[in-house]
Amino acid sequence: MDRHTLPNHEVKLSLQTVLTDEQADILSDEALGFVERLVQRFASRVPELLASREHRQLAIDAGSLPDFLPETAAIREGSWTIQNIPEDLQDRRVEITGPVDRKMVINALNADVKVFMADFEDSFAPAWDEVLAGQRNLRDAVNGTISYTQPQSGKHYQLDDDPAVLICRVRGLHLPEKHLLWQGEPIPGCLFDFALYFYHNYKQLLEKGSGPYFYLPKLQAHQEAAWWSDVFSYTEDEFGLPRGTIKATVLIETLPAVFEMDEILYSLKEHIVGLNCGRWDYIFSYIKTLRNHPDRILPDRQVVTMEKPFLNAYSRLLVRTCHRRGAFAMGGMAAFIPSKDPEQNAWVLNKIQTDKSLEANNGHDGTWVAHPGLAGTARAVFDEALGTRSNQLDISRSEDAPITAEHLLEPCEGERTEEGMRHNIRVAVQYIEAWISGNGCVPIYGLMEDAATAEISRASIWQWIKHGKALSNGEVVTKALFEQMLQEEMGVLKQELGSERYSSGRFDEAAVMMSQLTTSDELVNFLTLPGYEYLQ
Incomplete structure (x- = not known):
């Protein structure tokens, strides 16, 4: 098989491995040129953003608690809204998430859901070959040419006529891509993921009435959202696209970010369509952020449910904040998987129904599932809540009592066993x-x-x-x-x-x-x- 290396005279990126023919098709000279231009303009700001996280954490470790920012009060009190939400994202009542494995991509796009979030982040281990194969799988899915035949059984998988809308989740700011170096340092993995997905798919997506849509994980501050807005705007200018062509949904899955939801929406207002309750990472972030505070220690993971006051406050504030700005408020993950045991499966479905009812009643516009077999149960809850509507942007929660920092930081009752x-x-x-x-x-x-x-x-x-x-x-x-x-x-x-x-x-x-x-x-x-x- 032919092997390919980067031609040094054309790009300054240093590739730390060799490419197969198939990989070189994805990592073409033109695609790499775009990666390089993004890295050259934006990579140097990532260490500064990560250092700001550490600086803020030192103050919390020393005894202060996270709070709403006094210097951005004018943004929180203003009457602005986000730019717009594309037609094919108006109804997101159920989204399925999963890694970019070829068979999984097909099954997820064929599931009874509105959106598939194809994941290069928390449900994906970013080994080099798998990253490039994942990008190829998504390109083939966008082109409608993706298929897969199971080696053992010979079972064949291919796309249905009306697949779900595709959204790509890139890696977080903290994760590097060690196979490409810029000035001797690994490049940010998120720029690599973004560049390849955008470059290979934006034309085809726009031609079929969709667009280059992204999920952005692990943000902790509005400055990080502003960095992404700059990346998106530069890309649109580079490819001659109208401002706001690239759309993003931001996961609010860190404790610092819950205090900056307005500011994050504002910083991305031309590109953002919504925020998402990334509840499991949010629980982790609550522990991590408040690690030095002995009065904020969580009990067993199994009892930290969305009914707990600090999590329910987070859900309701996200709905109120998003809907005030014309943005979607997406619910969190149902991590259960169906059981072959009828009694156990009935218990699972009941758990899904209870969890999704809480989200729908709080005013969320949609929710996440991890398995196609649970999509129908989650969808039935939101079908009932939505009626003839596509979303719940009309639910303002403006009559609610204000949600304070104390509500968001409230200690959680429960045993450690x-x-x-x-x-x-x-x-x-x-x-x-x-x-x-x-x-x-x-x-x-x-x-x-x-x-x-x-x-x-x-x-x-x-x-x-x-x-x-x-x-x-x-x-x-x-x-x-x-x-x-x-x-x-x-x-x-x-x-x-x-x-x-x-x-x-x-x-x-x-x-x-x-x-x-x-x-x-x-x-x-x-x-x-x-x-x-x-x-x-």
Whole structure:
């Protein structure tokens, strides 16, 4: 097979690997030229934005609490609205999310949903070959040429006539792409993901009445949103497109960002169409942001539900803020997966219905599911709530009592149990093992887990250790107790999975990584950063 390298005389980017013919088709000289122009103009600002996060965190670690920004009060009090929402995004009552694996892309686009969020982020492990294959899969999906035949069964998959609207979620600002260097440093993964998806698909998307649509994850401040707005505007100018052609939905999945929702909408107002309640990452961010505050420690992950006051306040404030600005307020993820056991499946469907009813009643315009088999249940809830409407932009929540910083930071009641801690350990180790093996979307104990799950699990235990918290049985959580439980739960996993699966996997490496993350003196910001070192 021919191999391709970057011609050094044409671009300044340094490729750290060789390309196959198929990869060179995606990473063409023209596409790379666009990546380079974006990197040249925008990459140098990313370290500054990340340093600002750390600077703000130091103040919170020292005892202050997040709050609404006094210097941007005029934006929050103004009467502005976002630019517009395209026709094919007016109805987003159910969205499915998943990685960019070829078969998954087809199944997701064919599901009973309005939107498929194709994910290069938390449900995806960004190994180089998989990143490029994912971009090829999305290009083929946009062109309507994608198909897949299962090697073992010969089963054939292809797109239906009316697939869901496609939105691409790029990597967060913190994640690098180590296979391309600029001035000796890895480029931002998000710019690489954005550039390739836009470059290969914008013409075809616009021709069929859609557009280049993106989900932006992990934002913590309006300055980060403004950076993205600059990237989008530059791209539109570069390709001769009207301002606002590129549209984005921003996940509000960090605690700092919930205090800047107006400012984020304002900074992106020509390009943004909505905000999303990324609840699992939000819970992780609550732990991470308030890690030094012993009065804000969360209980077992299983009891931190959307009914909890701090999470319900977050949901209602997001609806109120978005609808006041003419933007969508998207609900969060239902991570359950269908069960073959009828009784268990009825329990799952009931959980979905309860969860989605709460979101619909709060005024959300749509919601997320992780599995096609749950789309119908979620859709029925929103069909009933919406009636003849396409969305709930008319629900203003303007009569609600103001939601304050105290509401958003309210401590969460609930127990810390030995069972919950052991469950956290098993889930986190299994997820880490899958991620470093190249799989970011994993069914574990009836839930479709992504990185946020493992993040909550290891950060919770880290915080319990730091503050010497006791479990409901009176036992104080220490590093020694955690290490003992980790060893014991590895034995449980070996029994559950079978010695063949266990020995053929990377469970020992995952356990070491879990131990390092959970017992380190400083809380590691994202497990995917050390995890990325394991990926080729």
